Amino acid sequence: MSFRFAAPDAQALPLHLVETDGLEGWLAGQPDSVRGWVETSGFAGAIGEALLLPGEAGQPVAALAGYGSAAARRRTRFALAAAVAKLGGGTFRIASGLPVGKAEEEALGWLLAGYRFTRYAGSEGKTARLVAPDGIDAEKVEILAAAEALTRDLVNTPASDMGPQELEDAARALAKEFSAGIEVVSGAALEEGFPMIHAVGRASPRAPRLIDLRWGSAGPSLTLVGKGVCFDTGGLNLKPGSSMGLMKKDMGGAANVLGLARAIMALGLKLRLRVLIPAVENSVSGNAFRPQDILTSRKGLTVEINNTDAEGRLVLADALALADEETPDLIVSMATLTGAARVAVGPDLAPFYTDDEPLAAALSAAGTAAADPLWRMPFWEPYEARIEPGIADLDNAPAGGMAGSITAALFLRxxxxxxxxxxxxxxxxxxxxxxxARPKGGLGQGPRAILGALPQALGL
Incomplete structure (x- = not known):
């Protein structure tokens, strides 16, 4: 797939974005033939509607895309993208109706509407192309689309073809493309230096590892930590089948930080980037870690295991300890960590935690601007006691079933x-x-918001 805009000089049909309450006004300025065609077609300007306008010889000379109402657009990200599939395989230039403040969002949505996961079946097909709207940074939008596509591809790939080794391969390919350095810790070195990563992954025949990518030699330092649980059976606390069905996506944190890293490197941001990915498969075998085991982390904190299905925070903890040893200017962790987060905010919002008020404000504002919505959650200190079992420093799965996302975040902190x-x-x-712009399947959540917040957060 090529996530690129059509050349500026391409032969492109004019495309008019028409709101539902603006259709009559638009038609008033058109010849009778156009008014008759639009009225006969039933086009009403709703989001997702599209209509080609024929010329005298029958060939299309322009097109309409429904842009709905203001209320409808508040409920729909990437409203223009809803019409892309109905425009066929032509090339278009937006001629009217696009709000200036929405140009980048709608252009990105158009590119993402062309995403297809075709590794195992199907074809890319033809997608309508767009000449980049005036006033946007077309190269940046193309970079964002390619980064999102990488994230989606990684998440969509089943665990049979996306284990710890394949995740490492993806990181190595990215490092090679952008001349980044990469090291991988595995075997005895992993067991000694990152005991909780090793404990979670040791039951699988697919060896656990810690992937460590570095890029950039000047500027502020940013470390991204992504959960890379390539499949999660739940371990000895085995998940039911209904909960295991989507566990190929349990490396979604790793996929998101790799997509974000791609964008950062492709944009050439002036910073020092480090990406840490604990890559494991949480499996069941005779040497699987057990409920009530006590593990000693890289940081020296002991952790009582009260549920082997709360493994993501264990592997992240060792990786975060390593990140913290270098005291970068900012650490960001991303993980498909808790079902409690989904109960709290659903699938459309990315909850985030931070104690830093300016950073929180920058992230929230950037998420809105980038159509990458976030919702801040609290590091609620009165819940700290819930992750302190007494027999060890920390409990990986507090009893009670409440505030699960918050207690997991407190654990990581x-x-x-x-x-x-x-x-x-x-x-x-x-x-x-x-x-x-978002077919069913893997999704980037948070990277565009983080990217947009970096100038303020790191003084870029």
Whole structure:
């Protein structure tokens, strides 16, 4: 797939975005033939509607795309993308109706509407092309689309073809493309230096590892940590089948940080980037870690295991401890960590946690601007006691079933003690039903917001 705009000099049909309450006004300025065609077609300007306008010889000379009402657009991200599939395979230039402040969002949505996951079946097909609207940074939008496509491809690939080794291969390919350095810790070195990553992954024949990518030599330092649980059976606390069905996406945090890293490197941001991915498969075998085991983390904190299905925070904890040892200017962790987050905000919002008020404000504003919605959640300190079991320093699965996303975030924060700025994202990384620019399947959640917040957060 090529996530690129058509050349500026391409032969392109003019495309008019028409709101439902603006259709009559638009038609008033058109010849009788156009008014008759539009009225006969039943086009009403609703989001998702599209109509080609024929010339005298019958060939299309322009097109309309429904842009709905203001109320409808508040409920629909990437409203223009809903019409792309109905425009056929032509090339278009937006001639009217696009609000200036929405140009980048709608242009990105158009490119993402062309995404297809075709590794196992199907074909890319023909997607209508767009000449980049005036006033946007077309190259940046293309980079964002390619980064999102990488994330989606990684999440959509089943665990049979996306285990720890394949995740490492994807990171190595990215490092090669952008001349980044990469190291991978595995085997005895992993067991000694990252005992909780090793414990979670040791039951699988697919060896666990820690992937460590570095890029950039000047500027502020940013470390991204992504949960790379390539499949999660739940371990000895085995998930029921209904809960295991989507567990190929449990490496969605890793996929999101790799997509974000791609965007950062392709844009050439002046910073020092580090990406840490604990890559494991949480399996069942005779040497699986057990409920009530006590693990000693890289940081030295002991953790009582009260549920082997709360493994994501364990592998992240060791990776966060390593990140914290270097005290970067900012650490961001991303993980498909808790079902509690989905209960709290559903699949469409990415909850995030931070103690840093300016960072929180920057992230929230950037999420709105980038059509990458976030919702801040609290590091609620009165719940700290819930993750302190008494027999060990920490409990990986507090009893009671309440505030699960918050207690997981509090658990992770215990491993970031030297770095003053930290944000954690508890994402879903999955689109459960098709929506404009977002087919059912793997999804980036948070990277565009983080990218948009970096200039303010790091002084770029």
């Amino acid at each position: 215990r491993f970031v003690t030297e770095t003053p700025r930290y944000a954690h994202f508890d994402i879903y990384a999955w689109q459960p039903s098709p929506a404009p």
